[in-house]
Amino acid sequence: MRHTAFSIRQRMALDACTECGQCLTVCPAVAASGDADLSAQVRMDNLKKLLRDRSFFWRALGEVLGREPVATPERLKEYGTSVFRCSLCGDCEEVCPAGLPLKDLWLALREELSRTGDAPEKIRMIRTNLEDSHNVFAEDNDERGDWVDDMRKPPKGGGQKARAEVVYFTGCVGAYFPLAQKIPMAFVEILEAAGVDFTIMAGDEWCCGFPLVGSGQSADLPAIIKHNVEAVKARGARKVVFTCPSCYQIWRESYPPEFELAHASEMVMQLVLENRLPLGELPMTVTYHDPCDLGRGGRVFDEPREVMARIPGLKLVEMEHNRRHCLCCGGGGNLEMIDPDLSAAMSKRKVEEAVRTGAQAIVTNCQQCVRTMTTYAKRNKVNIEVLDMSQLVARSLQAHSSEAKARADSAAQAVQTAASAQA
Numbered sequence: 001m002r003h004t005a006f007s008i009r010q011r012m013a014l015d016a017c018t019e020c021g022q023c024l025t026v027c028p029a030v031a032a033s034g035d036a037d038l039s040a041q042v043r044m045d046n047l048k049k050l051l052r053d054r055s056f057f058w059r060a061l062g063e064v065l066g067r068e069p070v071a072t073p074e075r076l077k078e079y080g081t082s083v084f085r086c087s088l089c090g091d092c093e094e095v096c097p098a099g100l101p102l103k104d105l106w107l108a109l110r111e112e113l114s115r116t117g118d119a120p121e122k123i124r125m126i127r128t129n130l131e132d133s134h135n136v137f138a139e140d141n142d143e144r145g146d147w148v149d150d151m152r153k154p155p156k157g158g159g160q161k162a163r164a165e166v167v168y169f170t171g172c173v174g175a176y177f178p179l180a181q182k183i184p185m186a187f188v189e190i191l192e193a194a195g196v197d198f199t200i201m202a203g204d205e206w207c208c209g210f211p212l213v214g215s216g217q218s219a220d221l222p223a224i225i226k227h228n229v230e231a232v233k234a235r236g237a238r239k240v241v242f243t244c245p246s247c248y249q250i251w252r253e254s255y256p257p258e259f260e261l262a263h264a265s266e267m268v269m270q271l272v273l274e275n276r277l278p279l280g281e282l283p284m285t286v287t288y289h290d291p292c293d294l295g296r297g298g299r300v301f302d303e304p305r306e307v308m309a310r311i312p313g314l315k316l317v318e319m320e321h322n323r324r325h326c327l328c329c330g331g332g333g334n335l336e337m338i339d340p341d342l343s344a345a346m347s348k349r350k351v352e353e354a355v356r357t358g359a360q361a362i363v364t365n366c367q368q369c370v371r372t373m374t375t376y377a378k379r380n381k382v383n384i385e386v387l388d389m390s391q392l393v394a395r396s397l398q399a400h401s402s403e404a405k406a407r408a409d410s411a412a413q414a415v416q417t418a419a420s421a422q423a
Contacts, residue, residue, distance in 0.1 A: 003051055005115075007108070010104065014044050014047060015048070016098050017045075017100065018098055022096065023040035023091075023096060024036060024040070026091045028091070028327055029085060029087065029335075029346065031349065032342060032345035032346045033085075037082060040096075043106075046082075047109065076116070079118070080118035084119060084123070084333075085335065087330060087331070087343070089292040089332060089333075090297060091296065094325065107214070107216070109216075110215065110216030111216040113216060114216035123215040125337075126215050127217045127220065130209075130220065131220065135176065135206070136173075136207055136211050142202075142203040144170070144176070144205055145159065145170075145202030147170075147175060147184060148200070150181065150185070151189070152189075155188060158200075159198075159200045159202075160199055161197075162235065163199075165237060166196055166199070166239045166240070167235055168188070168191065168200050169205060169208070169228075170201075170244075171208065171242065171246070171247045172207050173244065174243055174244060177367070177371060180367040180371050183243050183370065183390055186390040186391040186393070186395075187264050187390040188200075193277060193278075194277055196271075205228065205231065206228055208228065209221045209254070210250040213250060213254070214333055221254065225255050228255070232259060233258075238260060240259045240260070240261055240262075241264060241267050242263055243263075243388065243390060244366065244367055244368075245263065245291045245294035245297065245365065245366050246368070248261065248262075249293045249298060264365065264389070264390055265307065268303075269304075272306075278400045279311050279396040279399075280401070281311075281312040281313040282313050282392070283313040284360050285314075285316075285317060285359050285361075286317075286359050286387075287316070287354050287359035287363070288305060288308070288316060288319075288362075288363050289319070289350070289363070289364040289373070290322060291366035292326075293366070295324065296324060300365075307389065307393065311396045317359055327350050329347050329369045329373050330372055331366075344376060347375070347376040348380075351373055354373075354384060361387050362387070363388070363392050369386075
C-alpha cells in the first residue's frame with residue numbers, strides 16, 4: 001500500500017483524528033453489526049498502521065523489536081473486506097468535529113485496495129459488466145428504455161426525441177430493476193403533465209460510472225463521461241435531470257460543467273412553483289427518508305418536503321433521525337454485493353424507525369432506497385408502503401384528474417336533470 005495513493009490532506013487526517021468516537025456512534029454498519037472495527041476511527045487507525053508498516057524505518061524498527069508485521073497478505077485481505085463493508089453513507093464525516101475528509105479518504109482507500117488486489121473479488125464484476133454491457137446488471141443496453149412500453153400512457157416515440165431541452169438520465173436501477181421501474185414511469189408522467197420538452201436516451205445512455213468510483217475502479221470513468229456528455233450534446237439539451245441521487249452526484253462532481261443539472265425533486269419543486277402541476281388530494285400520513293447521496297451528498301433537504309407540503313391532505317411526520325443524520329437504508333457503497341446480511345440489517349433499522357412514526361408510507365427520492373426498504377418490508381411482512389416522491393406526485397396528479405372528472409360528471413348530470421325537468 002502506497003503513501004502516494006493518498007493526498008497530503010488525507011494523510012494528515014489520519015494523524016488529526018482525535019479518537020472522539022463520534023463516528024462510531026453514528027455508523028449504521030457498526031450499529032447493525034455490533035462490530036466496532038467497521039467504524040471510521042478503527043479503519044483510520046488500521047490504515048495508519050498499514051502505511052507505517054510499509055515505510056523502511058518503521059519496518060526495520062519492527063524487525064529489531066521482534067514485532068509481527070501488520071501488512072501481511074492475510075491481514076490486507078481481511079482489512080480490504082472490512083473497508084468494503086461500508087455503505088459510504090457519509091454520516092461519519094458529517095459528525096466529525098475535526099472536519100476530516102473521510103468519504104474521499106474511503107474512496108481513495110478503495111482505489112488502492114483494488115489496485116493491490118486486496119479488495120473483495122466480487123467488485124471485479126462491476127467493471128466487467130460496464131465494459132461489456134454499459135450497465136451494472138450485464139443486460140442488453142439496447143433494452144435500457146423498454147420500461148416506457150409498460151407505462152399506462154406511454155409518451156409518443158417511446159419518450160425519445162432527436163432534440164429536446166431536457167434529458168432525463170434514467171440510471172441503471174430505474175431502467176432495469178422491475179420494482180424500481182415504477183419511478184421513471186412516474187417521473188415521465190410528471191414531465192408530460194407539466195409539458196416539459198424532454199427526452200430519454202435509452203440505449204445511448206451508459207451507466208453514469210458511480211459504481212466504478214464506489215468500488216475503487218475509476219480508471220474507466222473518463223470514457224464513460226465522454227460518451228454520456230456527447231450523447232446529451234447530440235440532443236441539444238441544456239439540462240440533465242436525474243431520479244437517481246448517485247447519478248446526480250457523480251455528474252456534479254466528475255462530469256464537465258456543460259449542462260444545468262437537477263435532481264427530480266428539485267425540478268418537481270420548480271414545476272409546482274410555476275403552477276404547472278395540478279395536485280389532487282392524498283389523505284395519508286407519510287414520513288420522509290433523506291437518501292445519503294441526495295441529502296448529505298447533495299444537500300437537498302428542503303425541496304422534497306416543500307413539494308409534499310403542497311399536496312392537499314398529505315401529512316408529513318419526521319423520523320427521529322432525519323436530514324443530515326438520516327439513517328442509511330443499507331443500499332449504498334456496493335454493500336449488498338459484499339455483505340447482503342449487513343445491508344439487510346441496516347435496512348431493518350431504517351424501516352423499524354419509520355414504522356415507529358405511525359406513517360402509512362415511507363417517501364424517499366432514490367431508486368435504490370425504494371428497492372432496499374421495499375424488499376425488507378415485503379420479506380418481513382411489515383405493513384408500510386415505500387414510495388419515491390415521483391410516485392407520490394404522480395398519484396396526486398391522478399387524484400386531481402379523478403376529482404376533475406367527478407366534477408364534470410356531476411355538472412353533466414345536473415344539466416341532464418334540469419333538461420328532463422323542463423321536458
